Amino acid sequence: MRLILVLLALAALGWTADDCVQDAEILSQLQKAAGNLLEQPRPSGQEIDDVLEISIGFSANSFNIVPHTSTVEIDGIVTRQWKHPSLYFSHLNPCRNVLSISHWRKQLWTPQLSFANSVAITVHHHSVVIRLKDDGTIIHTERVKQSIPCKTHANEYPFGNTTCTLVWRNDDLTRNNAKVKWIENSGDLQNAHEAGDLLLRGVNLTQTEAYLQNGVVDELKLNYEFTRGHxxxxxxxxxxxxxxxxxxxxxxxxxxxxxxxxxxxxxxxxxxxxxxxxxxxxxxxxxxxxxxxxxxxxxxxxxxxxxxxxxxxxxxxxxxxxxxxxRGKRKGGYSMxxxxxxxxxxxxxxxxxxxxxxxxxxxxxxxxxxxxxxxxxxxxxxxxxxxxxxxxxxxxxxxxxxxxxx
The missing domain is CATH 1.20.58.390 (Neurotransmitter-gated ion-channel transmembrane domain)
Structure with a gap:
């Protein structure tokens, strides 16, 4: 019996000798090999004309309608995804396919979004979470609270739709440098289906072009359609x-x-x-x-x-x-x-x-x-x-x- 236990212990030691590489060691190797992470990454193994692809997603947590300003206050999570070829670590035999690199926030290049039509915006920097996948994909999430304008269709008011539009642009990067698109299944709702007396009817994602002084940039629009409860x-x-x-x-x-x-x-x-x-x-x-x-x-x-x-x-x-x-003819009689x-x-x-x-x-x-x-x-x-x-x-x-x- 003791012999069997010894053999199992030796097998376990042999297994751990050939085990995966820990997260700290992988991050140390990547940080040394990647160099300056504040620079915009360039697509690797592609043509010179190819540009960096940035995927954007948004998940709303709550809505709050402000009637006197015709705006809605949205609290949600913004997600950015892009690939950094220098941070590819699938060949290093990692223990986990996804690593947390939130402590690299000040050392890592992050695509900046311009909230084109936001009346007011609050970014919760303490909620920033950055994850790195083994194929070099960086997933950046942060909580954002912003107010966007709403438009109510007068022809169907009050039984019609109230549309609130959120517009995002990447003003710093033109289409020659980066391409911005929506993540599939973006606009998901986390138990946010109403804004005051308005009920959420649907979510619509669109992508257009915006012509600025520095060139053509991608413009992403997220439309929330509300209707009032009958x-x-x-x-x-x-x-x-x-x-x-x-x-x-x-x-x-x-x-x-x-x-x-x-x-x-x-x-x-x-x-x-x-x-x-x-x-x-x-x-x-x-x-x-x-x-x-x-x-x-x-x-x-x-x-x-x-x-x-x-x-x-x-x-x-x-x-x-x-x-x-x-005159009344008798006492106590009422005249007409x-x-x-x-x-x-x-x-x-x-x-x-x-x-x-x-x-x-x-x-x-x-x-x-x-x-x-x-x-x-x-x-x-x-x-x-x-x-x-x-x-x-x-x-x-x-x-x-x-x-x-x-």
Whole structure:
């Protein structure tokens, strides 16, 4: 038994004698052989016209929408990959295929990215991680927090898309020196699927050219498409505004209570204004007329239209009054007030009669306004739901000069 243990120990010693090379020794050899690592690496074994390829990737961790500036704050990890032929170590029999060289950060050439459209940017240098693969590929990752502009499509607002674009360029290296491209499957999300009230709909990667003074450079664009949750805007915006418009419509049933109806109409108008000012604060700003603006205008005109109807029927009742007054015939009896005046008449109060024709006409007008306003509201809701994009487009394309008012 002891003999077997001795043989196993000798076999283990023989195995370790021919074992892989440790990381520290490989890094020491590479640092001596590579020379100055601050210089841009040149492709090895390729034609003279070939340029260095740099791959860029980005993984978003979180989004934070800023409505009043129409920007979104993105916190994520930026990845840069490029090959350094002098750091190839696969032939050295390494123990690991990937080594950590984060301590070389100040001694290693790193491609610099220009965040072309960032409003504000914060780079967390303490989060820099640099890894080296056995084929000489360097993987540089760092955490970046930046604010990028967003654009909301007015024709489909608020149910349409809000696009936030991140633009990167390599201003120092033209296409004659380096080629910048996206890493496959870039734009991955790490549990970041919403920005405030906006839900992430998709990610789109594009690569274009930018013409600068020093030459042509590669420009990378990362587009995030957001959409607003339909349930929230329906419950918090449209349903309350419909309730505030239902109150003026219901006031048409009050008939002669002119003062009460006026209070209800003015109160509904004030409630609508407060509701719109408080609930639109969380929506991104847009240029031009939007579907929300059309809804707001209709609600205001709807309430004002019912108010105008009240003025008309009150005027009809006032014009139809006779100059003769009627006293109560018995004590405790109430005299008949003219139609569409407040029914708080006092005993023995002198009043004026309203002619029957005007009274009936006012009743018919109230009845007609009740149903016409309901039909107009339902018809507008149908057109608004089915043709809102066309309404917005017509509103934005409308030229007031065509009216030739002046």
């Amino acid at each position: 349930h929230k805007i329906l419950l918090l915006f449209f349903i309350p505004s419909i309730i505030f418009m239902f109150i003026p419509w219901l006031s048409l049933c009050l008939g002669p209570m002119a003062i009460t109806r006026s209070i209800l109409l003015i109160g509904s108008l004030i409630l609508l204004m407060i509701h719109y000012s408080t609930n639109l604060a969380g929506l991104p700003q847009t240029n031009g007329v939007t579907a929300i603006d059309i809804w707001k205008l209709f609600s205001f005109f709807y309430v004002v239209g019912i108010m105008c109807e009240l003025i008309i029927v009150t005027l009809m009742a006032s014009l139809g009054r006779s100059r003769r007054c009627k 007030e003219p139609l569409y005046e407040e029914m708080n008449d006092l005993r023995d109060r002198k009043t004026r009669r309203t002619c029957g024709c005007c009274r009936i006409s006012a009743l018919i007008l109230d009845f007609a306004a009740l149903w016409i306003s309901a039909i107009v509201f339902l018809l507008f809701c149908f057109v608004y739901y089915s043709q809102s994009a066309k309404l917005v487009k017509w509103s934005n394309d409308f030229d007031i000069d065509t009216l030739r008012i002046i």
